[in-house]
Amino acid sequence: MWKNEKKAGVVIKMDDKIVLKAENLEKTFGAGKKAVKAVDGVSFAVREKEIFALLGPNGAGKTTTVKMLLNLVSPDKGSIQIFGEDMPKVQKEVMKEIGTLLEGSRNLYWHMTVRENVYYFANLRGKSAREVKDDMEMWAERLRIQDKLEEEVGKLSRGMQQKAAIICALATKPKLLILDELLLGLDIITRFEVEKLVKELKEISTLIISSHDLRFIEKVSDRILIINKGKVVAEGTASELRHKISYAKYRFTLRKNEESRYLEELKSIRGVEISFYEGNIDTDILELTFEKPELIYDVFDIFRKFSVIPVEIDNLGEPFEEIFKSFVEGGENK
Numbered sequence: 001m002w003k004n005e006k007k008a009g010v011v012i013k014m015d016d017k018i019v020l021k022a023e024n025l026e027k028t029f030g031a032g033k034k035a036v037k038a039v040d041g042v043s044f045a046v047r048e049k050e051i052f053a054l055l056g057p058n059g060a061g062k063t064t065t066v067k068m069l070l071n072l073v074s075p076d077k078g079s080i081q082i083f084g085e086d087m088p089k090v091q092k093e094v095m096k097e098i099g100t101l102l103e104g105s106r107n108l109y110w111h112m113t114v115r116e117n118v119y120y121f122a123n124l125r126g127k128s129a130r131e132v133k134d135d136m137e138m139w140a141e142r143l144r145i146q147d148k149l150e151e152e153v154g155k156l157s158r159g160m161q162q163k164a165a166i167i168c169a170l171a172t173k174p175k176l177l178i179l180d181e182l183l184l185g186l187d188i189i190t191r192f193e194v195e196k197l198v199k200e201l202k203e204i205s206t207l208i209i210s211s212h213d214l215r216f217i218e219k220v221s222d223r224i225l226i227i228n229k230g231k232v233v234a235e236g237t238a239s240e241l242r243h244k245i246s247y248a249k250y251r252f253t254l255r256k257n258e259e260s261r262y263l264e265e266l267k268s269i270r271g272v273e274i275s276f277y278e279g280n281i282d283t284d285i286l287e288l289t290f291e292k293p294e295l296i297y298d299v300f301d302i303f304r305k306f307s308v309i310p311v312e313i314d315n316l317g318e319p320f321e322e323i324f325k326s327f328v329e330g331g332e333n334k
Contacts, residue, residue: 017048018084019176019206020069025078027064038064039075040230051202053221054210057328061230062210063103066180069208070100082176096125099174099205101165103181110154114145114164117153121168132171139167142197143190158185166194170201177207183216195220228328248293249275253312254284254303262306269302271295283311 027039039061046052054062067073069080071088080087082094100107108117115136122132140146143163148156153164162185169177182198183191191213198220201207211217217224218238226234226241234241256279266274266288272295276287290296303310 020046021081026076050222051207053217053224056227060227097175099169099177101169101179108153115149136171248290249316251314252286255309265302
């Protein structure tokens with residue numbers, strides 16, 4: 001357990017139960033001019049029964065970070081603790097309590113059936129076929145793959161292989177789930193089912209999820225770690241990340257005003273941008289983007305000056321995609 005300490009933008013308190021702690025992880029592939037630093041000083045802590053998301057563009061270092069957590073790739077520097085134990089010293093015992101999903105269903109044997117895969121990986125975690133049979137069948141039914149349990153994984157579609165890999169991760173009731181690109185290959189209906197499933201799993205497990213699906217991450221995660229070019233650029237809840245990027249966007253429906261000079265004055269406000277304008281017979285529709293939310297009061301001053309009357313005001317917020325883009329392009333100092 002960490003003492004009160006700030007890491008990557010979050011304060012870890014003494015009474016927080018930390019399931020996983022990574023400190024200053026670094027990994028470089030290649031050497032000399034061909035060297036690529038995939039992970040550069042990544043630190044974070046994951047609390048019990050939370051859904052912690054790793055988010056970043058392709059090549060950001062998410063999968064390499066996941067592989068280091070699972071000791072599939074050794075870090076050049078840094079340390080990892082899981083359940084309070086130093087990795088990889090006690091890897092065998094700790095891994096029994098971890099369910100994993102690797103990108104591209106790489107934790108499956110293609111020549112074995114779905115059922116054989118589930119039983120095999122359960123056995124590696126010290127559980128018998130009898131102990132996991134009911135859970136396997138329950139998850140198979142939830143994911144609509146119950147009629148594929150006796151088929152070889154290599155003969156299944158990409159989506160069915162992903163479902164099989166998910167069942168392998170869940171069947172042993174692990175205390176910690178590490179799921180890399182969870183939604184890969186899944187159809188839209190299954191994606192919504194997995195979304196519900198993830199929220200349910202929080203009651204019994206701690207989850208670390210990596211995904212490219214921003215909507216999914218925003219909806220299910222308790223905290224998000226954004227990585228870009230191997231470095232942590234932000235950490236927090238979706239709401240906290242929105243607050244750090246202080247842009248705001250409003251749509252104003254205005255009673256028709258023949259005096260158009262107010263538009264020119266709006267354009268002169270530094271930090272306010274007219275992103276959309278449409279003039280109609282009875283109303284004008286105006287969308288404004290604000291670098292600072294308080295700039296809306298300057299807009300109201302101009303409205304009063306030119307007797308512009310708002311009929312309706314809608315807060316459009318800021319799409320999470322734009323928040324993510326802001327951090328990736330410029331970090332927290334943007």
